[in-house]
Amino acid sequence: xxxxxxxxxxxxxxxxxxxTTGGEVVARILRDAGIxxxxxxxxxxxxxxxxAAIQEDVDIIGISSHASNYALIEELLGLLRSMQADxxxxxxxxxxxxxxxxxxxxKGVAAIFPPGSSSESIIGFIVSRAKxxxxxxxxxxxxxx
Numbered sequence: 001x002x003x004x005x006x007x008x009x010x011x012x013x014x015x016x017x018x019x020t021t022g023g024e025v026v027a028r029i030l031r032d033a034g035i036x037x038x039x040x041x042x043x044x045x046x047x048x049x050x051x052a053a054i055q056e057d058v059d060i061i062g063i064s065s066h067a068s069n070y071a072l073i074e075e076l077l078g079l080l081r082s083m084q085a086d087x088x089x090x091x092x093x094x095x096x097x098x099x100x101x102x103x104x105x106x107k108g109v110a111a112i113f114p115p116g117s118s119s120e121s122i123i124g125f126i127v128s129r130a131k132x133x134x135x136x137x138x139x140x141x142x143x144x145x
Contacts, residue, residue, distance in 0.1 A: 007130045010053055011062045012040035014076065015069035022094055022115070023064035029119045030062075035126065046076035053080075053088055059130035060110075065094040070104060077108045089129050093117070 011027040013020065020042060027037045038056050040049065053061055063073055073092065080086040089110035096104070101112045110129055113122055 007126065008036040008038065008056065008058045009060045009062055009126065010038045010040060010049065010056065010058050011064065012044045012049055013042045013064050014044055014046065014049065015072045017042065017066055017069050019064065019066040022066070026062060026064065026093060026122065029122065033123045046072055046079050049076055050079040050083060050085065054083060054085055058088060060126055061088055061090045063090065063092045065092050065096055070100050073104060073109065074107050
């Protein structure tokens with residue numbers, strides 16, 4: 001995909017979320033699209049993720065979430081703001097209930113990609129939003145193109 005080769009992304013799981021399949025699949029999809037991926041894996045705290053994002057100078061942070069660690073995602077957003085790094089969009093993927101997804105979007109998550117989201121929609125969003133806060137957030141519809 002055009003433009004993807006200059007993008008650097010973190011892919012990780014936050015807190016005690018040990019569900020790695022979604023994050024690993026997305027990391028591979030991004031790499032195959034030419035996006036550089038820093039894969040942090042499991043058991044990452046918000047501060048570990050923010051510090052890595054700043055040190056690695058990433059364009060976007062991707063959180064794979066299946067363990068209801070939504071307060072930690074909100075904490076991560078707060079840390080990004082306090083470090084003046086809130087120009088780095090945060091996207092989430094996984095089984096996030098719609099009510100919780102809406103709350104996360106209100107707090108500043110740029111997009112949420114549920115299971116079944118197409119690789120094209122994930123890549124397209126990341127390419128269009130890397131280090132650019134959009135005026136409105138998005139909940140991706142599974143299977144929508």
